[in-house]
Amino acid sequence: MSLYAMSSYQSKEYDYQLIKQQSKTDVELSIIVPLFNEAAVVDQFHRRLTCVLDAMSTGSEIIYIDDGSSDETWRKLQLLSQNTSEQVLIRLSRNFGKEAAMSAGIEAARGSAVILIDSDLQDPPELIPDMVDIWRKGYDIINMRRRERHGESWLKKTSAAVFYRLLNRLSDIPIPENVGDFRLLSRRVVDHINALPEKTRYMKGLFSWPGFRQKALFFDRDPRAAGETKWNYLKLLGLAFEGITSFSIQPLRLASWGGFLTATLAVLYALVIVFKALTLGIAPPGYASLMVATLFLGGVQLLAIGLLGEYVGRIFIETKQRPLYLVMKKFIKPANRRLTGVAS
Numbered sequence: 001m002s003l004y005a006m007s008s009y010q011s012k013e014y015d016y017q018l019i020k021q022q023s024k025t026d027v028e029l030s031i032i033v034p035l036f037n038e039a040a041v042v043d044q045f046h047r048r049l050t051c052v053l054d055a056m057s058t059g060s061e062i063i064y065i066d067d068g069s070s071d072e073t074w075r076k077l078q079l080l081s082q083n084t085s086e087q088v089l090i091r092l093s094r095n096f097g098k099e100a101a102m103s104a105g106i107e108a109a110r111g112s113a114v115i116l117i118d119s120d121l122q123d124p125p126e127l128i129p130d131m132v133d134i135w136r137k138g139y140d141i142i143n144m145r146r147r148e149r150h151g152e153s154w155l156k157k158t159s160a161a162v163f164y165r166l167l168n169r170l171s172d173i174p175i176p177e178n179v180g181d182f183r184l185l186s187r188r189v190v191d192h193i194n195a196l197p198e199k200t201r202y203m204k205g206l207f208s209w210p211g212f213r214q215k216a217l218f219f220d221r222d223p224r225a226a227g228e229t230k231w232n233y234l235k236l237l238g239l240a241f242e243g244i245t246s247f248s249i250q251p252l253r254l255a256s257w258g259g260f261l262t263a264t265l266a267v268l269y270a271l272v273i274v275f276k277a278l279t280l281g282i283a284p285p286g287y288a289s290l291m292v293a294t295l296f297l298g299g300v301q302l303l304a305i306g307l308l309g310e311y312v313g314r315i316f317i318e319t320k321q322r323p324l325y326l327v328m329k330k331f332i333k334p335a336n337r338r339l340t341g342v343a344s
């Protein structure tokens, strides 16, 4: 056995034993927190979250996924204070992106309800008890809808609104507008999402895909507590493209319709030219109209090929069947109920 194989084997065994040892049946709620270079907020976030969880009588676990941070995030996570919740710390081997980090979280979650929340305090942890109350009434998905997006630019708000509208127009399943990743999912929804084999994961779409009973709760999104957003417009545009191409083939259909329309117009125009040639004699061809037609058709064709390429690219990625993420380390810190003095 090679050294690499042996060490990974040993660490797997170690993880397994840890999980077996710590695994409790009283984990009812799993809070999933993806983090990428969030050293500036992690302590503050943990304090606010544990304050909320300690006041609840629900047995919970907090799953922190360090998405390959290069700052102090991982070290700080290991030093976090104990509370009434079990803490699961997962470190991915590199930055796989928020979608992959969330997938890692929902796969590790053991709770009957799972809540995804950002670590920058834009999603207030104080809303968790309300979400759990609604879940207890029998809902499977609680979507947290943003009423106000404090601290976000006009351009970001408008582009987000346009994107959600477009996505909903194109996609076959309704994807709620203005709902980010902050939401509660019931165990059966999580199981269905975990069972999906696809590798390109647009989570906001996947969360809506299983259906079941859903409810929306409105909230005002706060500005980021500290640190900087990890998304620039180019990345957001990429995510938007991924969202549309993962959930709809309407753009392909649109390209077909575009082609059909252009071909019909071309036939009509050809008839006009033939008619004119027969009745009026052959007129010298116009340079401008030829140029415009060639450029326009060239542009449309390139666009359609590019679109096709997007879908072929998705197929290419899917056929490789690579794992969504790799875990470098995983720890479980047991709940420390005595310290907090909260009866459970």
Ligand code: UDP
Pocket (backbone or CB within 6 Å): 033, 034, 035, 036, 037, 038, 067, 095, 096, 097, 098, 101, 117, 118, 119, 120, 122, 224, 228, 229, 230, 231
């Ligand atoms: N995040 C992550 N991996 C990434 C980018 C972001 O885990 O590659 C996490 C980040 O640490 C935060 C959440 O995803 O907890 C939301 O990121 P951010 O606040 O930068 O996005 P925004 O709120 O600006 O859309």
Ligand code: MG
Pocket (backbone or CB within 6 Å): 118, 120, 122, 224, 229
């Ligand atoms: Mg944020």
